[in-house]
Amino acid sequence: MTKVLVTGFDPFDNEPVNAAWEVVRELDGVQTNAAEIVVRQIPTVFGDSISRLYQAMDDVQPDVIVCVGQAGGRSAVSVERIGVNMSDARIPDNNGVSLVEAPIDTDGADGYFSSLPVRSIVEAIRGAGIPAEESWSAGTYVCNHLLYGLMRRLKQSPWAERGVTGGFIHIPFLPEQAARNKNAPSLSAELVRKAVLIAVDTACLK
Numbered sequence: 084m085t086k087v088l089v090t091g092f093d094p095f096d097n098e099p100v101n102a103a104w105e106v107v108r109e110l111d112g113v114q115t116n117a118a119e120i121v122v123r124q125i126p127t128v129f130g131d132s133i134s135r136l137y138q139a140m141d142d143v144q145p146d147v148i149v150c151v152g153q154a155g156g157r158s159a160v161s162v163e164r165i166g167v168n169m170s171d172a173r174i175p176d177n178n179g180v181s182l183v184e185a186p187i188d189t190d191g192a193d194g195y196f197s198s199l200p201v202r203s204i205v206e207a208i209r210g211a212g213i214p215a216e217e218s219w220s221a222g223t224y225v226c227n228h229l230l231y232g233l234m235r236r237l238k239q240s241p242w243a244e245r246g247v248t249g250g251f252i253h254i255p256f257l258p259e260q261a262a263r264n265k266n267a268p269s270l271s272a273e274l275v276r277k278a279v280l281i282a283v284d285t286a287c288l289k
């Protein structure tokens with residue numbers, strides 16, 4: 084059975100909930116056809132988000148890692164292609180830190196691609212009747228920061244030798260959030276949870 088670490092963030096930017104956490108929190112301990120899921124929460128904080136993820140990876144020793152974040156304003160489940168070596172935030176993180184044009188790793192590569200089967204995941208989610216898309220930008224806030232940190236580590240020992248794969252999925256607001264944010268699109272937690280499970284199984288079967 085493939086062990087999958089799924090993460091979601093705590094609320095940020097004055098929202099009382101984070102759609103990603105509401106969706107993934109209920110997946111802890113769930114077994115699918117292909118996977119055994121362990122869920123961890125990640126703080127919406129530069130730096131700490133990456134160290135918390137690394138801690139979770141060391142504890143759980145997963146074969147696959149799927150990080151999930153909220154992208155208010157997007158209308159589909161967005162499977163991210165790449166994390167870039169730049170933090171440039173419109174709003175401070177949950178520790179009050181604002182980063183502007185700040186490299187994540189001054190010696191690091193410009194970007195790292197997700198190693199999830201992005202195209203197959205998007206097709207499988209759409210096949211289940213849930214809107215999904217490939218995305219070529221995870222933004223320049225904490226989600227991109229985490230994706231960059233994840234993929235940088237998966238290139239290193241022992242993760243690379245073990246063939247551990249990972250990547251990032253952005254999700255729209257929940258309906259209750261869209262009700263407070265004028266004209267924002269939304270998807271229900273149930274649908275997005277189904278999409279995340281499809282992503283997990285598709286990643287495990289590849």
Ligand code: PCA
Pocket residue numbers: 092095101103127151152153154221222223224225226227
């Ligand atoms: N979304 C933010 C950070 C935390 C989250 O859920 C982002 O898109 O960067």
